Amino acid sequence: MKTKKKVIVIGAGFGGLQVVHTLANRKDFEVIVIDKTNHHLFQPLLYQVATAVLSPADIAIPTRSITTNYKNVKLYMARVDKIDFETNEVYFGNGKETYDFLVIATGAQTSYFGNEEWKKHTFGLKNLKDALAIRRQILLSFEEAELSGDPEKIEQMLNYVIIGGGPTGVELAGSIAELSHNIIRKDFRIIDSANTKVTLIEAGPRLLSNFHEDLSEFTKKKLEERGVEILLNSPVKSIDADGIELTNRKIKSKTVIWAAGVEAAGITRALPFSKDRSGRLIVDGYCRISEKPNVYVIGDAASFSYNMKRPLPGVSPVAMQQGRFVASFLRNGLDESRMRPFTYFDKGNMATIGRTDAVAEFSIFRLKGFFGWMGWLFVHLVYQVGFKNKMSTLLSWIWSYLTFRAGARLIQEEINEPKQL
Numbered sequence: 345m346k347t348k349k350k351v352i353v354i355g356a357g358f359g360g361l362q363v364v365h366t367l368a369n370r371k372d373f374e375v376i377v378i379d380k381t382n383h384h385l386f387q388p389l390l391y392q393v394a395t396a397v398l399s400p401a402d403i404a405i406p407t408r409s410i411t412t413n414y415k416n417v418k419l420y421m422a423r424v425d426k427i428d429f430e431t432n433e434v435y436f437g438n439g440k441e442t443y444d445f446l447v448i449a450t451g452a453q454t455s456y457f458g459n460e461e462w463k464k465h466t467f468g469l470k471n472l473k474d475a476l477a478i479r480r481q482i483l484l485s486f487e488e489a490e491l492s493g494d495p496e497k498i499e500q501m502l503n504y505v506i507i508g509g510g511p512t513g514v515e516l517a518g519s520i521a522e523l524s525h526n527i528i529r530k531d532f533r534i535i536d537s538a539n540t541k542v543t544l545i546e547a548g549p550r551l552l553s554n555f556h557e558d559l560s561e562f563t564k565k566k567l568e569e570r571g572v573e574i575l576l577n578s579p580v581k582s583i584d585a586d587g588i589e590l591t592n593r594k595i596k597s598k599t600v601i602w603a604a605g606v607e608a609a610g611i612t613r614a615l616p617f618s619k620d621r622s623g624r625l626i627v628d629g630y631c632r633i634s635e636k637p638n639v640y641v642i643g644d645a646a647s648f649s650y651n652m653k654r655p656l657p658g659v660s661p662v663a664m665q666q667g668r669f670v671a672s673f674l675r676n677g678l679d680e681s682r683m684r685p686f687t688y689f690d691k692g693n694m695a696t697i698g699r700t701d702a703v704a705e706f707s708i709f710r711l712k713g714f715f716g717w718m719g720w721l722f723v724h725l726v727y728q729v730g731f732k733n734k735m736s737t738l739l740s741w742i743w744s745y746l747t748f749r750a751g752a753r754l755i756q757e758e759i760n761e762p763k764q765l
C-alpha cells in the first residue's frame with residue numbers, strides 16, 4: 345500500500361518555499377520542487393540591484409542550498425510547460441513526474457495591459473535579468489553622455505522615465521535620483537549628472553494608491569524634494585524607441601522603465617480553469633481549484649477572494665501564508681473539520697523613498713520619514729532568506745549610508761567589442 349503522498353510544487357518563490365519548509369523531512373510526504381531558475385529571489389530589493397546599491401548575490405540564494413538538509417525534497421531546475429490534470433502529470437524539459445497533490449506557485453510577470461509592443465521599448469523589473477539590464481542601461485547612459493558632446497543627445501540619455509506610481513515605481517524613482525544627483529556626481533568631468541531628469545508617471549490621481557492619502561502626499565513631496573518630476577493623472581498613450589507620449593506631452597528618453605502592473609505568469613494563463621482579469625486562477629477557501637481538489641494555487645498565481653469583497657493583493661506575505669496553510673492542510677489529512685478556510689493576516693504596507701525616508705502603515709498606526717525608513721530596513725532584513733544575504737545586505741547598506749557610494753556599479757560587457765581583423 346502506498347503511504348507516502350507525492351507533492352509537486354511548481355515555483356520556489358515566496359509561496360512555494362513555504363510549502364517546502366513546512367513539509368520538509370516528513371516521512372509521509374515526498375516533495376518535488378520545479379523552478380525555471382536555480383535561486384529563490386527576494387524581489388522587494390530588486391530595485392536596489394537595478395540601481396547598483398546591491399549585487400545580485402545579495403538578494404538571491406540557490407534553492408539547492410536551502411533544501412540541502414531536506415531529505416524528502418527533490419529539486420529540478422526546469423520550466424514546466426504542460427500539466428495533464430487527467431493523469432496528474434507535470435511535464436518539464438525532457439522529464440515528467442506524477443503527483444498526488446500539485447501546488448502551483450508560479451508567481452506573476454510584467455503586464456503591459458494588452459500593449460505588447462511597448463515591451464521592446466521599456467525595461468520591466470521582475471527578475472535578476474531585468475534588474476541587471478536596468479543597471480547596465482543606467483550606468484551606460486552616463487558613460488555615453490560623457491562621450492557624446494551633443495547636448496540634445498545628452499539630455500535624452502539622462503532622461504529617465506518610470507511608469508507606475510506604486511511601491512516599485514516610487515522606490516526606483518527615489519533611488520535613480522539619489523544615484524545621479526548625489527552618488528556619482530563627483531565621478532564625471534564633462535557631464536553634470538545632477539542635470540539628470542527622473543520623471544515618475546502615474547495614470548491615477550495619486551502615488552501609492554493602496555496607502556493612506558497622507559502617506560501618498562508625503563511620498564510625493566519627498567520625491568519632489570529629491571528632484572523627481574511627478575506626473576499624476578497621466579495615462580501613457582504610446583511608447584517608442586525615442587520615448588513616450590502622454591495626452592499633452594512627449595518625453596524623449598532612452599530609459600523607460602515599466603512598473604505599472606503584473607499579471608499571472610505564462611503557464612498559469614494557459615490552464616483550463618476560471619481566471620480573473622489578471623489571468624490568476626480562481627481558488628476556493630482552501631486555495632484549491634474547485635474542479636480539481638488535489639490542485640492548489642497560491643501567491644501571485646492565485647485569485648483568492650473567499651469571504652472577501654476583493655481578491656487578496658499580490659504581495660509576499662499572502663504567498664508565504666498561503667504556502668504554510670496549504671502544506672499544513674496536507675499534513676492534517678485534508679480534514680476540513682480540523683482546519684478552517686484560509687484567512688490572511690495583513691501585516692501592513694511599506695515603501696521606501698530614499699535615504700532616511702520611507703512610509704509604512706500597519707492596522708493601527710502609520711509611520712513616515714526616518715522611523716518609517718528604520719522600520720522598512722528592519723523588515724526587509726528580517727525577511728531576506730539566508731544569514732549570508734542578510735549580513736551582506738546590511739553591510740552594503742551601512743557602507744552606502746556612511747560613504748554616499750553605491751557598491752555594485754559594474755557594467756559587465758566591454759564597450760563596442762573590437763571587430764576581428
Ligand SMILES: Cc1cc2nc3c(=O)[nH]c(=O)nc-3n(C[C@H](O)[C@H](O)[C@H](O)COP(=O)(O)OP(=O)(O)OC[C@H]3O[C@@H](n4cnc5c(N)ncnc54)[C@H](O)[C@@H]3O)c2cc1C
Nearest residue numbers: 355357358359379380387388424451643644658659660663
Ligand atoms: C520589483 C518588485 C518589488 C516587490 N516588492 C514587494 C514588497 O516590497 N513587498 C511585498 O510584499 N511584495 C513585493 N513584491 C511582490 C512579491 O515579490 C510577490 O508577491 C511574491 O514574490 C509572490 O510570491 P509567489 O511565490 O507567488 O511568486 P514568486 O516569488 O514570483 O515565485 C514564482 C516562482 O515560480 C517560478 N516559475 C514561474 N513559472 C514557472 C514555470 N513555468 N516553470 C517553473 N518555474 C516557474 C519562478 O522562477 C519563481 O521562482 C514585489 C515584486 C516585484 C517584482
